[in-house]
Amino acid sequence: MKIVVENVGKKFTDAKKKEVTALKDINLTIEEEEFVVLVGPSGCGKSTLLNIVGGLLSPSEGQVYFEGIQGKNPNLAIVFQEIALFPWRTVFENVTFGLEEKGVSKKEREEKGKHYIEMVGLTGFENAFPKQLSGGMKQRAGIARALSVEPDLLLMDEPFSALDAQTRTIMQEELLTIWDRTRLSTLYVTHNIQEAVYLADRVIVLSRHPGQIKAVIKIDMPKVGRDQDQYRSQFEQYSNEIWNLIRHDAHEALKEA
Amino acid sequence: MENNRQVIKNRVAFLDKKIPTYASVLGITGLLIIWETVCRLQIVPPLFLPAPTAIVTAGWDMISSGELFKNLLASLYRIGWGYSIGAIMGIIVGLLLGFSKWADAIFTPIVYSIYPIPKIALLPLIILWFGIGEMPKVAIIALGVFFPVLINTFSGVKSVDPILIKAAATFGANHFNVIRKVILPGALPTIFAGLKLAAGTALLLLVSAEMIAAQYGIGAMVLHYGNLMITNKLMVGVLLLSFLGLVFNRTLQWLERKLIPWK
Numbered sequence: 001m002k003i004v005v006e007n008v009g010k011k012f013t014d015a016k017k018k019e020v021t022a023l024k025d026i027n028l029t030i031e032e033e034e035f036v037v038l039v040g041p042s043g044c045g046k047s048t049l050l051n052i053v054g055g056l057l058s059p060s061e062g063q064v065y066f067e068g069i070q071g072k073n074p075n076l077a078i079v080f081q082e083i084a085l086f087p088w089r090t091v092f093e094n095v096t097f098g099l100e101e102k103g104v105s106k107k108e109r110e111e112k113g114k115h116y117i118e119m120v121g122l123t124g125f126e127n128a129f130p131k132q133l134s135g136g137m138k139q140r141a142g143i144a145r146a147l148s149v150e151p152d153l154l155l156m157d158e159p160f161s162a163l164d165a166q167t168r169t170i171m172q173e174e175l176l177t178i179w180d181r182t183r184l185s186t187l188y189v190t191h192n193i194q195e196a197v198y199l200a201d202r203v204i205v206l207s208r209h210p211g212q213i214k215a216v217i218k219i220d221m222p223k224v225g226r227d228q229d230q231y232r233s234q235f236e237q238y239s240n241e242i243w244n245l246i247r248h249d250a251h252e253a254l255k256e257a
Numbered sequence: 258m259e260n261n262r263q264v265i266k267n268r269v270a271f272l273d274k275k276i277p278t279y280a281s282v283l284g285i286t287g288l289l290i291i292w293e294t295v296c297r298l299q300i301v302p303p304l305f306l307p308a309p310t311a312i313v314t315a316g317w318d319m320i321s322s323g324e325l326f327k328n329l330l331a332s333l334y335r336i337g338w339g340y341s342i343g344a345i346m347g348i349i350v351g352l353l354l355g356f357s358k359w360a361d362a363i364f365t366p367i368v369y370s371i372y373p374i375p376k377i378a379l380l381p382l383i384i385l386w387f388g389i390g391e392m393p394k395v396a397i398i399a400l401g402v403f404f405p406v407l408i409n410t411f412s413g414v415k416s417v418d419p420i421l422i423k424a425a426a427t428f429g430a431n432h433f434n435v436i437r438k439v440i441l442p443g444a445l446p447t448i449f450a451g452l453k454l455a456a457g458t459a460l461l462l463l464v465s466a467e468m469i470a471a472q473y474g475i476g477a478m479v480l481h482y483g484n485l486m487i488t489n490k491l492m493v494g495v496l497l498l499s500f501l502g503l504v505f506n507r508t509l510q511w512l513e514r515k516l517i518p519w520k
Contacts (some may be wrong), residue, residue: 056423076427084424088442088519097438098428129519149428 001069003030003053003153003185007062010048010211021210022048026062028204028213030153033183035223037200039190039242041250045211046189047081047157053187054078054155066152074153077146081158083138085130091117091141092126098149116144119178136167143175147182154184158191172198180224193246197238198226205245208253215245307489312496315489324478329497331473332463335391339398340459344452347403351410355444356436368407376401376458377465384470394466394474401462402455409451413444446520449513456505464498475501 010023022045030036038046051057053064054076066074077098085094096113104112117123120140130138139159146154160168172195179186179199190196196203200219207214219238221231289309295301296308303311319325354361354368376397383393417440425439467476479494 054427056427078424078427080420080424082418082420084418084420086421086424086439086442088445088517097425097430101425101429101431101434131519145428 001032001152001185002067003064003187004067005029005049005053005062005064008049008052008059008064009061010045010052010057011060023052023059024210024212026211026213028216030185030187032185035179035186035188035199035201037188037190037196037203038206039193039196039203039246040206040211040214041208041246041253042191043253043256044206044208044249046191046206048211049206050078050155050157050187050189053153069152075149075151077149077151077154079139079142079146079154079156079159081161083130083135083142083162085138085141085145087130090127090129091122091133094130094141095144095148097145102149112148116148117141119147119181120144121174134167135163136171139163139171140174143178147178147184150182151184154186156186156188158189160195161190161192168195175199176224193239193242196242197235203238203242205242207245208249217241304486304488307492311489312492316493316496319490319493325493325497328473328475328478328494331471332467332475332501335394335466335474336398336459336463339395339463340402340455342395343399343402343459344406344455346399347406347451347455348410348448350403351407351448352414352436352441352444354407355411355414356432356440365411368404372404372408376462377469380466380469389470394463394471397466398459398462401458405455405458406448406451409454410444410448413447413451414440416447417443445517449509449517453506453509456509457502460498460502460505 005026005028008023008026009021012020012022014020026049028036038049040046048057052059056078086097089097092113095117096109099109099112113126117126120143122137122140122144125133125137125141130141133141139162142159146156160171163171176199188196188199197219201223203217203219204213205215205217206212217238221234225231226235292306293309296303296306296311307315316325350364354364379400380393380397383396387393387396421439421443422435425435430438463474464476464479467474468480471477475494475497479491479498482488482491482494
């Protein structure tokens, strides 16, 4: 099973009724158990692309489809940058929301809820409301909510960008451990190059005006342990390569209001 | 050496100053004492302002004769039904208008043209429609409650964060479940603001309607004793209304805390 993004383009009409091309000719495939990261400067349309893949936005051209899924309805889950936990639901109720909507039995919901809450390290907080949690813990619940539906494709839209730098580092490590256990096909959006190199099997670099694929970089390092000394120079090489691709666009983005 | 020391004092200590609990009792007892004294010294004739003790005595008489209970029950029946019907309808219609763009476009102009009418002006018309039984009083209260609740529910729905609706849709929720599990709870704090606002309106309409067309009820009772110039019994009715308003508000506050534990 794989996910194919085929000739996808997206046009918006801006406030001055002018047509803006946000995405153009996007073609990419996410293989089974592959972790693909989209990077690009702000305004390159990476979140737009993720929203199109996630079914929250219609493309102006092209389509996104699952291949080899044998007639079953593809199962998606999104981890949002804004976290988007329901404030009126406890951690457990939030985590099992997707299962509830799938009509999963109460018993199974309890088992899976417990399992994934434990996986993200929130055991003991099942009955807390989101308001009572720290930012990192909230996003852990957001991740557990996405994992609990055991999606065919996991989408993550800058999930850690609202967190402080230290929490972020810890969360990246934890995400990798979790991913290693679940092996879900994943599309991950970030503007953080180190994060991309640390997590990705493949990094897709987008340019802006219009958002197009500038380069696809396969990260040829073992999935776990890229922060170790022996990979330091390789890690830096990848980071520099990506930064050099983005640098010009990032400077341009800065000049815009 | 000792003289050079400058202790830094907390300049904002007043912000977290603790006030003893008896302070709030103090104000109301003070008022009652002044009131009683003014009456005892006959500065104001008892016809204009009866003493608190005289009101209590009158109140006790009315309780033991069963008169107070009968009137209170009649009023509670009207406000209970009127408020419940108006509130439930207001919430349902508000949710629909907030969720469906068609319903919004068609019905919102109608709602806004009826909303500013002081509902008591419709009482004669409603009496013509429903006769002079309990129906018109219940209807007028329901109508008065309906609009503020509807408008608050509507704006509550509009203020629900779209990312939460997207999240619910992503995890497979259909339209009905989006309303039930996301929009309704998200709008609940604003709905409660409307419910509290409507509580005052309901009480006002109850008394007005009872003064215009009722045999029993607190409003009718107050008017009756006013006409007879029995001021201490009139005051019993007025104080009962104040008490009723207080209980009403407290009940809503309690319900709000129960239903919105995440705030």
